[in-house]
Amino acid sequence: MAWSVNNVWLIPALPLAVSFVILSLANSRRKSAAALAVIGQIAALTLSIFAFVTTLQTPGYRAFHNFTWFTFGDSALGLGWVLDPLAAAMLIMIALVGLCIFVFSIGYMAGDKDFTRFFAYLSFFSAAMLGVVIANSLLLLFVCWELVGLASYLLIGFWIHKPSAAAAAKKAFITTRIGDMGFFLGMIWLYGNSGTLLFYDDGRGCLESAGLVMLGSSATFIALLIFCGAVGKSGQFPLHVWLPDAMEGPTPVSALIHAATMVAAGVFLVARVYPLFAFGDEDGVTPSLTVVVSIGVITALMASLIALAQFDIKRILAYSTVSQLGLMMVSLGVGGVAAGIMHLIAHGFFKALLFLGAGSVIHGVHDEQDIRKMGGLRFLMPVTFLTYAVGMMNLSGVPFFFSGGWTKEEILHATMRWHASHLPHYLMLAGVVLTTLYMTRQMIFIFFNNRRAVSDLAHESPRVMTLPLIALAICSIVLGAVLTPAWPWLHSYLTGETARFDATLFIQPVLFVSLVLVGAGIALGAWIYRNAGMEDRHRPAETDPLEHAQPALFRFLEHKMWLDELYERTVLASSRAAARFSDWMDRHVWDGFVRAFGGLGQLFGIFTTNLDERGINAGVDETTSGARGLGRVMSGWHSGQIQTYLGAVAVGMLALLIIYAWLA
16 A cells, blocks of 8 residues: 555646647547546546545555655755545545546537647646645645646636637636735745645644644744635635636636636645644634634625626536635634535535536537526436536535535534634525525526527537536435435544444434525525516516516626726726836836936046046057157167277266265
8 A cells, every 4th residue: 555655646647747748739639639638537536546545544544755855055845745534535536526527528629629738738737736635745735736727727718719718817817826925925934934844744744743833823824824825726705706707718627627626726725734724722713713714704605695696607606616615614714624625525526517517508508608598498408407406406505315415514513613603603504595595596597487599499418428417416416425424434534533323413403404494595596586587567588586676786796796896996906007107107217217327327438438538548658659769769879889888887987976075
C-alpha cells in the first residue's frame, strides 16, 4: 500500500499529460482526443480507488510524502502530497463525476469545431483540481489553485467568438484574483511565522500543534486571509458575482465548475486548513469561524432568493450552487467539517446531474435556455425528466432515498449544536423551503403544464448523453446508503471513528421538521406555479406568478439584487476614475516633470558643450601650442657644438658666483 502513497502524484499527472498530448493533435483528430481524455480520466479514477482502499487500513489513516524543492541559505522549501480520508473521498468524487461529464461532452460538443481543444482543457481542469486535493503544502495547493483558475478562464471563454463569453471569462478570472491576493498574503504571513508551508511534517507542519503554537494570535488573521481565496473560488458573498456569468461556457463546463472542480476548491481549502481556523477555540467558536458562518448564511439565503426570479435554466442552477456552497460554509463554520464535506461530495454528484440534465434539455429544445418557452417535456424527454427529478429531490433535501437529503440533515444538526447562536439553524431551515420552492418552479416550467413553442420540436438526447445522467442519478441515490444517521459510514470514515448501526436514529425531531419543510416547499411551489406558462385574463403566459403578484420585489430579485449595478457604480466606477486620474497625472504632471527634467538636461548639455569647446578645449590647444613653441626654442639651443655648451656652462658658473658673492 506504500506504493499508493508514494505515487499518488500520478493521479493528477496522468490527466495533465493527456491534456498536453491532445493539444498537439490536429482538430480533425476528434475521436482520438475524446478517447485520450476519457482514458486519462479512467486512469485517474482507478488510481483514486487504489488510494481510497489504502485509507481503509486504519481509522483516521494519514500518510504523506515530502521532499525539498530548493534551499536558500539555511532554509529549505518543501513540497509534498498527502493521502487521508478527506483527500481520498474527494479524489473519488472528482474523478468519477469528471468521467461522467467527459462522456456527456462527447455528444454535447459533437458539432463544435474546437472539439479537440475542448477536451484538452477539460483534462487540464481535472488535473489541476486533483492536484489541489493531494497537496500537502500550501504552496503546492496554491499553484494548483491558480491552474484551476486558468482552466476556468479558458473554458468559460471557450466560445471566443461570443463577446459575452469573453467578458464572463475575464470577470471570473479578475474577481477570483481579488480573493487569491488575500490567500497569497495569508500564505506569506503563515510562512513568516511558522517557517513552513507543509501541512503535515512529523509534528512540524503548520497544521500540527507545534506549527500552530508558533502562529499565536496571528492565526485568526492568517485564517481570514486564506478564507478570502475560498470566498472567491467558491462564489461566496461579496465575490459571488462571477459564478452566474460563468454559464456563458458550454454546459459541460458549467457542470464541471459547479460540481467537481473550481467551486469545490474553496470549501475543500477551509476543510483542509480547519485546524488553523479552530486554533484557540472556545466551545468550537473562534472569530474566523464566526466570519465563515456569517458569510455562508448571507450567501445561502441571498442566492436562494435570487434563484426564484431567474428564467435561464442554467442560471437558476448556478444560484442554487452559490446557495449550497454557502450552506457548506455554514457547516464548516459551526464545526460540522465532516457534514460539510459529505454535502460537498453528494452535491458533486447531483449538481453534475442537474447541469448535465439542463444540457440535455437545451440540446433537446435546440439551444433554448429560457424556461418560459418550454413546458410539457416530461413525455418528450422521459430519461432526462426522471434523472432531473432525482437531482431536484437531492437538491431540495428530500431524505430517506436521496443523498442530498441526508447530508443536509447532517448540516442542520451541526447548526443546531452551535454554541454561539441558533440563528444560523433557523435561517438554514428557511433556506430549505426556498430551495425546494425554486426547484419546484423550475420543474413545473420545464416538464409540466402546457407545451410552448420550442417543446413541439423537442427530442430525447442520444445515449452517450443520457447514460451519464443515469449513472449520476444512481450514484446520488446509492450514496445515501452510507450517509444515513442509522449507519453514518461516510461520516465515520472522514472523522476516523467507527460506524455503528442504530435504527433508532431514523427517528429524530429535526428530521421530521426538515421533511415537513421540504413537503411545504413542494406544495407551495406546486400551488403558486400550477398555472405557470398558461394564459388567463389577469396574467400573460410569459409572466411569472410571483412577478404578477409582487412586480417590484420580483424585479429586485431578477436583477440579482442590483449587486452587479452596485459594483458597477462603486468599485468599477472608482477604478475607472482612478484610471482617468492616473492618465491625467501622466499626461499633465508626470509628463511635465519629465519634459522639465529633459529641458534641464538639454541646457546642461549646451553649457557643458560650450565649456568643453571654448574653455577646456581652447586651453588645451593653447597649452599645446606654447609647448610646441618652447620646444622649438629649446631645440635651437641643442646645436651639437661643444664650445657652445662649454660657454653656457661658463656663463652659468659665473652667474652662480655673482649670486653667491652678493648673498654673502
